[in-house]
Amino acid sequence: MSAGTPGLDPALRSWVDSANDPACDFPIQNLPFGRFRRDEGEELRIGVAIGDRVVDLEAAGLFPHQQMKQLLRTSPFERRALRHALVEGLQHGSPQRGTLERALLPLASVQMGLPCDIGDYTDFYVGIHHATAVGKQFRPDAPLLPNYKWVPIGYHGRASTINASGAAFRRPVGQVKPPDSDTPVLRASARLDFELELGIFIGRGNAQGEPIALDGAEDHVFGLALFNDWSARDLQAWEYQPLGPFLSKNFASTVSPWMVTLDALEPFRRPWQRAAGEPLPLPYLDGEANRARGAFDVHLEVWLQTAQMAAAGHAGERISRSSFADAAYWTVAQLVTHHTVNGCRLEGGDMFGSGTLSGPLPDQAGSLLELTAGGKAPLRLPNGETRTFLEDGDTVILRASCEREGARRIGFGECRGTVLPAPKM
Amino acid sequence: MSAGTPGLDPALRSWVDSANDPACDFPIQNLPFGRFRRDEGEELRIGVAIGDRVVDLEAAGLFPHQQMKQLLRTSPFERRALRHALVEGLQHGSPQRGTLERALLPLASVQMGLPCDIGDYTDFYVGIHHATAVGKQFRPDAPLLPNYKWVPIGYHGRASTINASGAAFRRPVGQVKPPDSDTPVLRASARLDFELELGIFIGRGNAQGEPIALDGAEDHVFGLALFNDWSARDLQAWEYQPLGPFLSKNFASTVSPWMVTLDALEPFRRPWQRAAGEPLPLPYLDGEANRARGAFDVHLEVWLQTAQMAAAGHAGERISRSSFADAAYWTVAQLVTHHTVNGCRLEGGDMFGSGTLSGPLPDQAGSLLELTAGGKAPLRLPNGETRTFLEDGDTVILRASCEREGARRIGFGECRGTVLPAPKM
Structure with a gap:
């Protein structure tokens, strides 16, 4: 299977400059799929991340539907063909750069939704x-x-x-x-x-x-x-x-x-x-x-940003790493x-x-239940705060990446959520 | 709420004759909602059961959508209004009989689907x-x-x-x-x-x-x-x-x-x-x-039709009743x-x-686990067969109805499924 997979050559570069930054989660070797909208109220559309940009897949003429369900149902062969087309179009020197550039939006300008409508x-x-x-x-x-x-x-x-x-x-x-x-x-x-x-x-x-x-x-x-x-x-x-x-x-x-x-x-x-x-x-x-x-x-990380850290402009502390x-x-x-x-x-x-x-x-635990021994051993954060379990205003950020000799590092982006106070009873 | 609910008067009769049979599950007092199709391949449409007929709700001009999800989202007030319109149209002597009659299909001629697309x-x-x-x-x-x-x-x-x-x-x-x-x-x-x-x-x-x-x-x-x-x-x-x-x-x-x-x-x-x-x-x-x-x-019943019963043209035996x-x-x-x-x-x-x-x-148990004491006390069926658990070819039919003095009996129809042999391993 590996032999037929396009875009895995670590030397491959994209004309989207930000994708060539070694720290970027979304080089041309990754090309993950998600859904985005440009404005509130717009239907979610299929996008592919490349550097700090998103390719609007339908606008790029690469897939005739906006519905992720249609893409999910494709065969591995069709998906391979789509990946091939994306690699061809996004690689440095591609003659299709002009077409694809018109289908590119800054990630910072769009709102990402769930990757798909989740069934069961x-x-x-x-x-x-x-x-x-x-x-x-x-x-x-x-x-x-x-x-x-x-x-x-x-x-x-x-x-x-x-x-x-x-x-x-x-x-x-x-x-x-x-x-x-x-x-x-x-x-x-x-x-x-x-x-x-x-x-x-x-x-x-x-x-x-x-x-x-x-x-x-x-x-x-x-x-x-x-x-x-x-x-x-x-x-x-x-x-x-x-x-x-x-x-x-x-x-x-x-x-x-x-x-x-x-x-x-x-x-x-x-x-x-x-x-x-x-x-x-x-x-x-x-x-x-x-x-x-x-x-x-896949290397995994958990970051915690407390309300106090957020107020101080601090992006959070890594509290666990795992694989x-x-x-x-x-x-x-x-x-x-x-x-x-x-x-x-x-x-x-x-x-x-x-x-x-x-x-x-x-210290590789994936929950506070484990990191704090069921709440008995509070976690001490570098800013002096402690945690047994999550407090209101806490934000947890999960990150993941893959890295090895001879391959381009890829990342998953982040999974971020914030705890609000309970409703008044 | 009861005072405002149309169609509950037990004396009310429909111009759909079969609905007036006291044994019928679907008198005008019931009017349950489901989805049907006339042919394989057709989209499911919203229907209402009346006697041995189904009202095509959109064709009857009573609801502008074929999508059950739209009906599910209506307010109790809107649903009450729809029920009122159905009672008006289906009751004996209704001037709308002509219109509704054209939206009526024999239940025996349609295929019923799931009542709605089930989310969680x-x-x-x-x-x-x-x-x-x-x-x-x-x-x-x-x-x-x-x-x-x-x-x-x-x-x-x-x-x-x-x-x-x-x-x-x-x-x-x-x-x-x-x-x-x-x-x-x-x-x-x-x-x-x-x-x-x-x-x-x-x-x-x-x-x-x-x-x-x-x-x-x-x-x-x-x-x-x-x-x-x-x-x-x-x-x-x-x-x-x-x-x-x-x-x-x-x-x-x-x-x-x-x-x-x-x-x-x-x-x-x-x-x-x-x-x-x-x-x-x-x-x-x-x-x-x-x-x-x-x-x-709600009165509940479980019926079992074994393959042997089915071959003999026997509709099955009631094996449990509950409430x-x-x-x-x-x-x-x-x-x-x-x-x-x-x-x-x-x-x-x-x-x-x-x-x-x-x-x-x-004998009011809702499972064989209970009816047979975990398989230790086989159930004896009138035709001489016994069951601990279900065998291939068994059909289980659930039925339900509501009945009391001063109200018209209503039924739920039936819930029927048949056990096929396991796939070859």
Whole structure:
């Protein structure tokens, strides 16, 4: 597949100068897809990020629809052809520069929306270090349940409250049971947390009753984005048995604007294997291509900007770093195959959350629940502030990038959300 | 509200003769909404059931759109006006008979689809007798968890596999852990079950961050339908901890074609109250109108038609009877308010499942898990067959109706689905 993927040569440069800055998330090697509008009230249109610009795909004559759903449904072959055309047109010296230049807008001048209308949203739980750390808080002797190493654990989440990056949301109110009381109270969450995840966007779907085999599973994946699955830990503790998290999660989540395609991630593949002593997956989740190149080496970061920092013009502090490949117990392909082994139907625009992608070390945790040992060990910020859980006015920013010798670094942009005070009760 | 609701007079008759048959589910007092097509390939159109006919709402000049989403978004006032116009036009002696007659099609000539495009689907767990019976199989001493009587327990389900009534689906394959093994195997579910539920369709939504108070909650509900939440108990037992059911549920569910409006259900309201000794709900879930008239007295039935019965031309056997008002621990209004207390956004076309509506007695159970004591006590059918769980070729039919002195009986139609063999592995 790699051989046929256009635009991966690290020497390739674009006539969009800003794209050639080594620190830029969106060089010609990336070309992620998202949706933008120029004015409030305008319908969202498909765009491709290049440097500090966005290509209006329809205006550029590269795709005849403004509907992302149409693009999601294209075959891998059609998507490859579109990538080829974008690389041809955007590369330094391209004769199509004139045409494309007219379809280019400054990113700073547009408003980015959700990457697509999200259909069904599934949240997985593939971060084994997260699952272990959280499990330890409940069951010190047996943090991982017996199914964890066999079943890619997942559950359905709420699509209607997935927000575009930049949106603020109100601290949720809900039932909490104080430890010293037999009865719950209704109050604003006091243990509001973030969760560092990747969002996996489904491209082509499958028919109900027709499982997707592991070998072709990635053909159904359009791309990855950053995802913050905000969580109210106090609501969660009281409500989640026996059917799982509900109001503790569905008040808001945030996704970054750009779907980074698997084509762009091609140079950052890694072998996937089970460590010695770990059980091998059941045969439907095991395959040669998955072992050889099923993992993606995506570097992840969490930044916190408190209201005090924002007032001081400070962009925030990095509070955690992690890696998708190190954190995830299962690959993207395995998630697709597991999700459909029972005949479940996926459709273009469905999104999977990866689950919280904590690394193995304490400072690589993807949530405050872990970073502060359940609120017992406050996080000390360089400006003297401390945090156990999120406070009103806090902004959490997730970032991701891929980097290795012999490849051009690409980035995901950012996934940003701000906590507003709870509504008055 | 009752005083202003047109068409509830039990003496009212329609010029559609079949609607006046006392056994008919769709008299002029009902007027449920659904979607139909005349031919494969045609877009679904909004229809209203009357006797054995369907009114094409747009063709009748009663609503200017074919899109159910537009109808769902109307205000209760607009919906009342539409109901008024339908009653005026369809009642015996109406001068508009000529116009409406041209917009009438035999139900037998059309194909019914899903009542609407379903957005987010939430499954609740309000059947306290079901929760108790299922809980007993896991925890004989404490069948109900401590949160059950405080939190209307719910979780998100899969919208993409909700099928229209009549559709068959394949038995799901999934991971099952045999009791005598330490490791799971992949196989077709051997404990496939139905779940008798009502579907609650959301009409007008709310903005994210804006909870819906109990007093106005029913204004956001468009109507009720029958819902079968097919469940693979063996998959469920292995996968569901700690985040809830996933592949054990999302392979298929089935909804009946007609949304019976709260206006039509008005005569069948019942007071809602907590039994002596039961905790009162927290204040956000308690209110005078909810206590006085929050419950709906809907009679429910489950029928099973085996392949052998179908071959013999036998329509099936009733295997359970239950009642929404007796089974449900929470009201529809309480579910809407609880779902949004954290700011979660509901939208027209979202659907809630009620949870399995088992009555208090063993033969009122809404699932085979309960009817057969977890498969230990097979159900004996009159033709000599037995069932622990569902077999290939079995058809399950759910039915519902409302009946009381002084009101015209109304019905919900039926919710029908058939089990096909699992795909070859």
